[in-house]
Amino acid sequence: MEKVNFVLVGAGRAGMVHARNLVHYIPEANLCALVDVNLEQARKSAEEVGVSKYYASFEEALEREHFEAVCIASLTFTHREIIEKAASVRKHIFCEKPLAQTKEEAEKIQEVVKKTGIKFQIGFMRRYDPEIRKAWEMVREGKIGELVLIKSTGRGPGLPPAWIWDRSKSGGMLAEVSSHDIDSMLWFAGQKPGTIFLMARNFKGQEAREKFPDFYDHYVLTVNFQNGPMGVVDGGCPVGYAYDARIEILGTEGMIRVGETDIPGLTWYTLDKKSIRETQSSWRNRFKEGYLEEMKSFIRCIIKDEKPSPSLEDGLRVVRVVETAHQSLEMGKPVLFEGEW
Ligand SMILES: NC(=O)c1ccc[n+]([C@@H]2O[C@H](COP(=O)([O-])OP(=O)(O)OC[C@H]3O[C@@H](n4cnc5c(N)ncnc54)[C@H](O)[C@@H]3O)[C@@H](O)[C@H]2O)c1
Structure with a gap:
């Protein structure tokens, strides 16, 4: 073919x-x-x-x-x-x-x-972003020693479309906005999560919250990998200031950081001694490649x-992590990840 x-x-x-x-x-x-x-x-x-x-x-x-x-x-x-x-x-x-x-x-x-x-x-x-891929290869080659912490931030400038507010349709904001961050964390860690804890609150999405009482717009997810690193995913929208996707991997022998909030290039220096740069505005541009x-x-x-x-299994793993995270949110305490890997 x-x-x-x-x-x-x-x-x-x-x-x-x-x-x-x-x-x-x-x-x-x-x-x-x-x-x-x-x-x-x-x-x-x-x-x-x-x-x-x-x-x-x-x-x-x-x-x-x-x-x-x-x-x-x-x-x-x-x-x-x-x-x-x-x-x-x-x-x-x-x-x-x-x-x-x-x-x-x-x-x-x-x-x-x-x-x-x-x-x-x-x-x-x-996983096909050249910088994230390079970081993953460096981690696998042992360039930063043993993994200590994987931290992935994913924030969007605007509130996603209304169907996403309904957790039964979208899997919730954690699934919609941060599936990528969770996948990156799992990909870098390369192992099954241990305990999972989700803290989530609503700061801006009043309309969404009125329609869907379990709606949240900002959150922090922590994952304690059993024999490996710790993981943190923080996310939220609408943050207004940018499309902000960054990942930081800390090892025993160094740290790798990928992603900038600013668009590289032009900086405007003003007479009131400020410097102004444009920020990333969309996932389409940031992850074009x-x-x-x-x-x-x-x-x-x-x-x-x-x-x-x-693979499909990579997709399934993220859905399982999201569901465990929501259980933890409802119980107000960490929950042990159970299920196949
Ligand atoms: N990979 C990424 O970075 C990324 C970014 C945005 C959205 N997504 C995902 O892509 C999917 C679509 O999101 P979106 O933001 O593009 O939504 P969207 O609302 O912009 O587009 C979805 C389209 O699907 C159509 N549609 C709905 N049900 C359909 C059906 N049964 N058959 C055919 N068409 C149907 C709608 O009419 C709409 O035009 C979601 O699962 C979302 O999570 C992924």
């Missing part, structure tokens, strides 16, 4: 990042059609990337298009249904994070996909018949 034919399901914010990459930057890909339950959104998005076919349902695309792979970037609570349909006809699957809104849903997905032998990759694009490289890798794995990474 020289080219992989794709259908995109969910032509919104994340979906269009993938659509643009598939159409403009990956010669081994062919985007046949876009699907969105909002047909007008599908039409506009298809027009933007110059694709002539668009549908309001995945079933229609399955009936009418010949393709090998599906890119799923619809709302989190719809992932399972689309994955099951795609897996039943052996389409390879790239699925956006989080894999699902609950552990139960994610485990059902795993059951279905396992039986098929299709390729499956979860959208943890930070990561989104492109993750998709190229998925396509390479289909063409060369290799196992994609990060």
